[in-house]
Amino acid sequence: MKDAKSVWLLIVSFLLFVVSFTLLWTWGYRVYIKTPSSEATVPVPAKPLLIPTNNTRDSLQTLYTATVNKFDTRLDSTWDHADSLKTALDQKMAEFYRLKNEIAALLNNHSTDANLNMAAQKIGELQQRVNELISHNRDVENENQKLAALLEQLTGKRKLTDNGSIQRVSFTTKTAVENTIASDYAIAELSLLAIGNENETETNRAALTDKLVGSIVVRNNHHQFDNSDLMIVLLQPDGQVIKNSVWESGVFNTEEGKKIYSYKMHVDHGSTEMPKLLFSINADRYQKGNYTMQVYHHGVLLGKLVKTLS
Amino acid sequence: MRLNNFLLKYSAAAILLCCPGYLLAQTNFKLKFDNSTIYAGIDIGAKGVKLSILEIGKNAQKNGAYNVLKDTSINTDFISFTDGSYQSTLNGIKTLYLSANNIYKIPPENIYAVVSSGIKIQADKEGKVDWINKLINDFKQAINEPNRSVPVIDVTEEARLSHLGIVPESRRYTTFLIDIGSGNTKGGYFPLGNINDLKLFQIGWGTKSTVNMTDKRCENDKTIGNYNRQLERVLLSAENSEIVYAINESGAYPMSDNIAFSGGIAWSLATLMYPELADNPVVPVTYDELTKFNERIFSNYPSISDSAILHGIADNLIDKAVVGKEIRRVNQVFDQKALMAGTGLLLKIMRQFEGVYEKKQFFLVKNGQVGWISAYVNKTISK
Numbered sequence: 001m002k003d004a005k006s007v008w009l010l011i012v013s014f015l016l017f018v019v020s021f022t023l024l025w026t027w028g029y030r031v032y033i034k035t036p037s038s039e040a041t042v043p044v045p046a047k048p049l050l051i052p053t054n055n056t057r058d059s060l061q062t063l064y065t066a067t068v069n070k071f072d073t074r075l076d077s078t079w080d081h082a083d084s085l086k087t088a089l090d091q092k093m094a095e096f097y098r099l100k101n102e103i104a105a106l107l108n109n110h111s112t113d114a115n116l117n118m119a120a121q122k123i124g125e126l127q128q129r130v131n132e133l134i135s136h137n138r139d140v141e142n143e144n145q146k147l148a149a150l151l152e153q154l155t156g157k158r159k160l161t162d163n164g165s166i167q168r169v170s171f172t173t174k175t176a177v178e179n180t181i182a183s184d185y186a187i188a189e190l191s192l193l194a195i196g197n198e199n200e201t202e203t204n205r206a207a208l209t210d211k212l213v214g215s216i217v218v219r220n221n222h223h224q225f226d227n228s229d230l231m232i233v234l235l236q237p238d239g240q241v242i243k244n245s246v247w248e249s250g251v252f253n254t255e256e257g258k259k260i261y262s263y264k265m266h267v268d269h270g271s272t273e274m275p276k277l278l279f280s281i282n283a284d285r286y287q288k289g290n291y292t293m294q295v296y297h298h299g300v301l302l303g304k305l306v307k308t309l310s
Numbered sequence: 311m312r313l314n315n316f317l318l319k320y321s322a323a324a325i326l327l328c329c330p331g332y333l334l335a336q337t338n339f340k341l342k343f344d345n346s347t348i349y350a351g352i353d354i355g356a357k358g359v360k361l362s363i364l365e366i367g368k369n370a371q372k373n374g375a376y377n378v379l380k381d382t383s384i385n386t387d388f389i390s391f392t393d394g395s396y397q398s399t400l401n402g403i404k405t406l407y408l409s410a411n412n413i414y415k416i417p418p419e420n421i422y423a424v425v426s427s428g429i430k431i432q433a434d435k436e437g438k439v440d441w442i443n444k445l446i447n448d449f450k451q452a453i454n455e456p457n458r459s460v461p462v463i464d465v466t467e468e469a470r471l472s473h474l475g476i477v478p479e480s481r482r483y484t485t486f487l488i489d490i491g492s493g494n495t496k497g498g499y500f501p502l503g504n505i506n507d508l509k510l511f512q513i514g515w516g517t518k519s520t521v522n523m524t525d526k527r528c529e530n531d532k533t534i535g536n537y538n539r540q541l542e543r544v545l546l547s548a549e550n551s552e553i554v555y556a557i558n559e560s561g562a563y564p565m566s567d568n569i570a571f572s573g574g575i576a577w578s579l580a581t582l583m584y585p586e587l588a589d590n591p592v593v594p595v596t597y598d599e600l601t602k603f604n605e606r607i608f609s610n611y612p613s614i615s616d617s618a619i620l621h622g623i624a625d626n627l628i629d630k631a632v633v634g635k636e637i638r639r640v641n642q643v644f645d646q647k648a649l650m651a652g653t654g655l656l657l658k659i660m661r662q663f664e665g666v667y668e669k670k671q672f673f674l675v676k677n678g679q680v681g682w683i684s685a686y687v688n689k690t691i692s693k
Contacts, residue, residue: 258586
């Protein structure tokens with residue numbers, strides 16, 4: 001009977017020894033893996049990331065660096081051309097830098113997994129901010145391109161005033177209307193109608209045409225009370241200028257030298273409304289072909305259109 | 311009589327063959343308008359007789375659409391009232407009439423002849439009105455048209471017809487027309503909105519009289535610099551003594567938007583300043599443009615030669631041969647001094663209309679001397 005009890009006591013002691021050893025070994029391992037040189041692997045908690053801790057840290061660091069670098073390359077040009085959009089950009093940049101600092105602090109803190117999770121979330125947020133900034137930057141660049149084009153036109157006009165010659169303002173001629181902004185004025189809704197000699201109706205036949213009626217809507221870009229004249233040049237198919245009356249045509253200077261105008265229209269900008277100007281030209285005869293109407297102000301071509309009579 | 315007719319026809323043909331730009335027949339004229347008619351006007355003036363052949367378009371009254379096809383004159387000096395000047399004047403009229411009818415094929419009903427105010431004024435002064443009546447009757451007999459009307463027009467009627475012929479309907483009651491002649495300047499406008507009442511304007515200064523007065527003041531120093539100095543004094547005197555008063559008295563400033571100048575100096579300046587508008591009988595001009603051109607005439611006269619002006623024309627559609635010929639004609643008629651005098655006189659008149667707040671539109675009319683024909687044709691047709 002005594003022998004059976006001893007056996008059981010031995011078994012229990014052995015089990016206690018094994019458990020103690022296991023606990024001690026586990027504690028020793030945990031102390032050991034906290035050293036940087038350790039290569040041991042430890043099961044990681046199930047959530048939130050199902051990847052080894054060091055891999056997570058490395059990938060987050062890589063993602064963070066890439067995000068910041070990606071943004072930095074776009075930042076310079078955006079900053080250079082920000083101008084009037086600077087206030088909004090400043091706010092976005094402040095948010096970006098705040099997130100960047102927070103993430104850097106989290107990644108440098110080796111304490112807990114919770115910090116790593118938070119770092120991952122903030123990097124996601126940082127990426128979103130960067131995308132917003134890139135999109136914003138694209139808008140700024142587009143706006144800059146428009147402003148640069150306008151500046152080029154204005155510079156061209158100044159050259160005319162200063163030196164008597166201007167850069168060419170070119171337009172693609174279509175059968176429809178061409179509008180643009182140049183000079184002090186912008187024009188819109190150019191139209192040229194051939195009016196028949198019967199019932200004053202529109203026609204496209206040269207033989208039936210009695211007069212050509214044109215119209216333009218004019219806007220003063222500078223909103224100054226600048227009373228000025230628009231020169232209408234109406235070229236018939238053979239290239240000659242159509243003159244309504246010898247009392248209404250004359251000569252004006254352009255980049256290509258002196259030009260003859262068919263009609264001079266006075267623009268009175270005493271009001272803020274955009275005036276629609278009308279004119280009619282009675283030629284003695286009308287040829288078949290393309291009639292080109294050009295509108296000039298201070299020698300700058302504002303727009304033109306082509307009307308075809310068959 | 312037969313021999314006389316033969317000689318007349320022969321001399322008419324000879325004159326026209328000698329004229330530059332001779333064209334054999336009416337059908338050979340280079341016409342500008344559709345549905346136009348060709349008319350001839352014979353102006354029997356104090357110093358000579360002039361034939362002008364015009365193409366008048368259907369919109370002549372509306373747009374001032376007439377085209378000078380031919381302009382020929384014969385010096386006769388009728389106002390010397392001698393037998394020789396009488397005979398040469400009569401022969402001149404007959405020659406021009408026959409050339410219009412036989413050579414240019416213009417029917418008699420489209421040929422008009424008038425005796426100008428210059429003859430009438432001098433004949434009234436010298437009591438020689440019967441010379442005018444005799445001249446008219448002899449002319450009717452010579453062309454075998456006893457019922458032909460050859461009116462004697464006074465200075466007001468001359469100015470009225472010129473205004474009606476030159477200025478289009480749309481600008482008729484807003485335009486002051488001033489003709490700067492060689493010895494005087496005259497013109498007028500319609501202040502009451504009808505064509506019967508013309509307000510006449512006259513001053514005793516013209517291009518030639520200004521040149522003469524300036525030359526007189528130059529004495530022994532005939533340099534262009536001295537001429538320019540003396541011209542300024544002459545013009546200042548003219549402005550203070552006559553021009554300011556005459557313009558104010560006319561009342562034209564508040565009544566006119568457009569001031570149109572005709573006469574030789576207007577033709578010269580329009581031709582030299584705007585060669586691109588060689589086809590236009592009327593060109594717009596500003597006071598500043600004319601001031602600059604006046605300085606150019608004085609300081610850089612070679613720059614208004616035909617070669618210099620043609621060199622500056624870039625437009626290939628412009629007929630440089632025609633433009634060059636017209637510029638040479640101007641330079642033959644007006645030398646540097648005459649151009650300076652005429653331009654200076656023109657500027658003095660323009661200055662009276664150059665307000666600070668209200669700007670007038672100025673025009674130079676090239677063929678003002680033939681404008682009356684257009685009006686006379688219209689007046690005759692409407693009767």
